[in-house]
Amino acid sequence: MIKWYLIKEIRKIEPPVLSIDIGGTKIAMALVNGRGDIIARKTRPTLASRGPEAVIENLSSGIEDFLSESEIRPEGLNAISMAVAGVIDMKRGLITVSPNLPGWNNIPLRKIIYDKFKITTFLLNDADAAALGEYFYGAGQGLNTIIVLTLGTGIGGGIIINGKLYFGHSVSAAEIGHMVIDTNGPKCACGNRGCLEALASGTAVAREAISRIRRGGQSSLVEIAGGKPENITAEMVHRAAKEGDSLACEVIDRAAYYLGIGVVNLLNIFNPEMVIFGGSMAQMGDLLLQPVRQIISEKAYPHMVKSTSIVQARLGNDAGILGAAVYAMEQ
Amino acid sequence: MIKWYLIKEIRKIEPPVLSIDIGGTKIAMALVNGRGDIIARKTRPTLASRGPEAVIENLSSGIEDFLSESEIRPEGLNAISMAVAGVIDMKRGLITVSPNLPGWNNIPLRKIIYDKFKITTFLLNDADAAALGEYFYGAGQGLNTIIVLTLGTGIGGGIIINGKLYFGHSVSAAEIGHMVIDTNGPKCACGNRGCLEALASGTAVAREAISRIRRGGQSSLVEIAGGKPENITAEMVHRAAKEGDSLACEVIDRAAYYLGIGVVNLLNIFNPEMVIFGGSMAQMGDLLLQPVRQIISEKAYPHMVKSTSIVQARLGNDAGILGAAVYAMEQ
Numbered sequence: 241m242i243k244w245y246l247i248k249e250i251r252k253i254e255p256p257v258l259s260i261d262i263g264g265t266k267i268a269m270a271l272v273n274g275r276g277d278i279i280a281r282k283t284r285p286t287l288a289s290r291g292p293e294a295v296i297e298n299l300s301s302g303i304e305d306f307l308s309e310s311e312i313r314p315e316g317l318n319a320i321s322m323a324v325a326g327v328i329d330m331k332r333g334l335i336t337v338s339p340n341l342p343g344w345n346n347i348p349l350r351k352i353i354y355d356k357f358k359i360t361t362f363l364l365n366d367a368d369a370a371a372l373g374e375y376f377y378g379a380g381q382g383l384n385t386i387i388v389l390t391l392g393t394g395i396g397g398g399i400i401i402n403g404k405l406y407f408g409h410s411v412s413a414a415e416i417g418h419m420v421i422d423t424n425g426p427k428c429a430c431g432n433r434g435c436l437e438a439l440a441s442g443t444a445v446a447r448e449a450i451s452r453i454r455r456g457g458q459s460s461l462v463e464i465a466g467g468k469p470e471n472i473t474a475e476m477v478h479r480a481a482k483e484g485d486s487l488a489c490e491v492i493d494r495a496a497y498y499l500g501i502g503v504v505n506l507l508n509i510f511n512p513e514m515v516i517f518g519g520s521m522a523q524m525g526d527l528l529l530q531p532v533r534q535i536i537s538e539k540a541y542p543h544m545v546k547s548t549s550i551v552q553a554r555l556g557n558d559a560g561i562l563g564a565a566v567y568a569m570e571q
Numbered sequence: 572m573i574k575w576y577l578i579k580e581i582r583k584i585e586p587p588v589l590s591i592d593i594g595g596t597k598i599a600m601a602l603v604n605g606r607g608d609i610i611a612r613k614t615r616p617t618l619a620s621r622g623p624e625a626v627i628e629n630l631s632s633g634i635e636d637f638l639s640e641s642e643i644r645p646e647g648l649n650a651i652s653m654a655v656a657g658v659i660d661m662k663r664g665l666i667t668v669s670p671n672l673p674g675w676n677n678i679p680l681r682k683i684i685y686d687k688f689k690i691t692t693f694l695l696n697d698a699d700a701a702a703l704g705e706y707f708y709g710a711g712q713g714l715n716t717i718i719v720l721t722l723g724t725g726i727g728g729g730i731i732i733n734g735k736l737y738f739g740h741s742v743s744a745a746e747i748g749h750m751v752i753d754t755n756g757p758k759c760a761c762g763n764r765g766c767l768e769a770l771a772s773g774t775a776v777a778r779e780a781i782s783r784i785r786r787g788g789q790s791s792l793v794e795i796a797g798g799k800p801e802n803i804t805a806e807m808v809h810r811a812a813k814e815g816d817s818l819a820c821e822v823i824d825r826a827a828y829y830l831g832i833g834v835v836n837l838l839n840i841f842n843p844e845m846v847i848f849g850g851s852m853a854q855m856g857d858l859l860l861q862p863v864r865q866i867i868s869e870k871a872y873p874h875m876v877k878s879t880s881i882v883q884a885r886l887g888n889d890a891g892i893l894g895a896a897v898y899a900m901e902q
Contacts, residue, residue: 327872327874329874336874384740385739385740397840399840401732401737406732407842408716408841408842408843409715409716409842409843409844409878409879410842410874410875410878411842412842412872412874412875413839413840413841413842414840415839415840415872416839416840418836418839419836419839419840420752420832420835420836421751421752421753421754422752422753422754422755422765423752423753423756423765423829423832424753424755425754430872431870432835432870434753434754498754501751501754504751504763505749505750505751505836508744508746508747508749508750509728509730509744509745509746509747509750509840510739510744511738511739511740511741511742511743511744511745512739512740513740539762539763541658541743541746541761543658543660543667543741543743544741544743547740547741548740
């Protein structure tokens with residue numbers, strides 16, 4: 241739904257950022273103005289399985305269509321800013337590797353898009369973008385030091401220190417999902433054992449529910465998944481738990497236990513003002529967050545517990561889009 | 572050994588900092604000039620077991636004696652700066668709790684010393700001080716983002732980001748020793764299980780050696796400890812390992828394994844330029860650091876391995892003294 245009058249109004253005062261969140265299933269595009277308003281948006285499927293070239297072609301034509309529908313020429317933009325899951329080499333604008341984009345290795349997406357549209361282009365990690373979004377327009381407004389955990393298929397992290405995204409020495413910090421908290425735990429996609437992501441992501445929650453049911457556990461999840469336990473997702477576990485399914489509740493409590501330990505580690509290391517849970521799994525709200533807070537209050541130093549809030553993200557799926565826009569506007 | 576002529580020379584240009592490292596067994600005092608030279612030093616026993624009042628009395632008279640021997644009046648000092656192990660409330664200048672100082676709870680040491688000598692006084696955590704010392708005068712010179720792990724009885728941490736000590740929101744960050752890496756691991760002094768400190772500190776190394784010998788392990792450590800395995804220390808394990816004792820080598824490799832995983836976590840979270848190992852256990856040098864580097868190269872992302880050096884601290888026991896002085900001079 242494009243608000244034409246608004247686009248025209250805003251364009252007169254400040255050119256918007258074309259902000260793009262490239263996910264495994266869809267590409268979300270939005271025009272974002274300097275006040276953080278999304279003045280137009282459009283989505284199209286990523287077609288990730290067709291490989292890098294097809295996705296880039298699809299992305300480029302998506303941008304063209306969106307700009308033309310919005311009656312904006314590329315030169316009327318402040319910048320193009322793209323958020324993508326995975327290891328991003330920000331210095332060189334490369335997607336080093338992405339869990340959602342099979343076959344993408346060291347692809348210079350920033351340069352490709354710049355060459356096509358001749359507009360300043362940025363590329364950053366989606367969890368970093370989500371952290372910036374929540375910091376500027378969401379739950380973390382007005383604070384100094386926050387950590388945002390994006391819980392979805394994997395677990396992404398974004399760290400804001402003194403109001404700035406923390407990138408580390410070679411711009412690849414905040415891989416919080418790959419913090420090992422159980423050296424003998426299950427194998428993670430990264431190759432190590434017992435990473436937070438392998439124990440408490442949406443994938444881990446679904447896997448744990450499936451494994452419990454295969455070992456004979458009784459649960460309404462079998463019916464919810466149409467009789468096929470292998471199709472169970474974290475979202476289904478959430479639904480079953482809300483209806484009081486005890487296996488589903490135990491699976492969520494287990495994820496909360498590990499998330500709690502992960503957050504205790506972050507409190508001990510960073511002593512942040514706030515830890516924000518975003519991503520699809522954060523939709524579980526207090527069903528997940530209350531047991532997380534309980535573990536933290538049992539296991540963290542009391543002065544840390546007192547000085548840190550553990551809250552749900554506010555921007556939902558728009559965190560990445562808004563954060564990518566903020567990033568472009570800050571440069 | 573006090574270099575009188577130097578003290579007199581330096582005092583003319585810039586007043587030195589009286590820097591004090593208060594440990595569980597000794598209080599080390601030094602006069603440090605603006606170039607980081609220790610121009611005089613003196614040590615006395617802490618007498619920690621006699622409780623806070625006696626230690627404070629002992630500290631005060633120690634300062635008086637040292638200043639009088641150095642022919643300096645308190646007003647000739649730039650500042651007094653004290654480094655102490657434990658949780659320090661820097662805003663209020665309190666020792667909240669200290670592992671080395673039994674009975675110290677919320678003791679306002681900064682105010683006590685200020686009231687006595689009427690000189691600007693600072694109080695900081697000893698691992699933070701060591702990190703500053705290594706950053707300004709030791710292994711981390713000229714870098715931006717480093718992490719210093721102080722391996723002794725416990726494991727302390729200090730984090731330098733963009734050349735500044737990172738303190739966190741309520742000034743109690745960098746408790747890296749209490750990062751849980753094995754949720755089912757041995758109990759830690761902090762109450763949790765499987766903290767890095769419980770698996771890889773000097774105390775953990777000694778405990779592991781003792782436990783292996785009690786379970787029937789053969790080792791030259793029994794003789795080194797005078798036939799009393801319960802007296803084994805990490806330093807003895809180091810000595811035995813240097814002479815090729817296989818039990819001692821295995822115990823060090825085990826600590827290195829956990830340190831390696833701890834550092835992989837820090838690389839994933841911080842992506843620092845350098846991780847520096849200090850404290851008494853770092854005296855093991857490559858005997859400890861080589862297996863640590865090996866684990867890191869197996870378990871960290873290759874681009875992180877490439878961009879981070881793992882090195883031994885350079886300042887030895889002076890890191891805390893020099894870092895506390897730097898901290899005072901920076902304020």
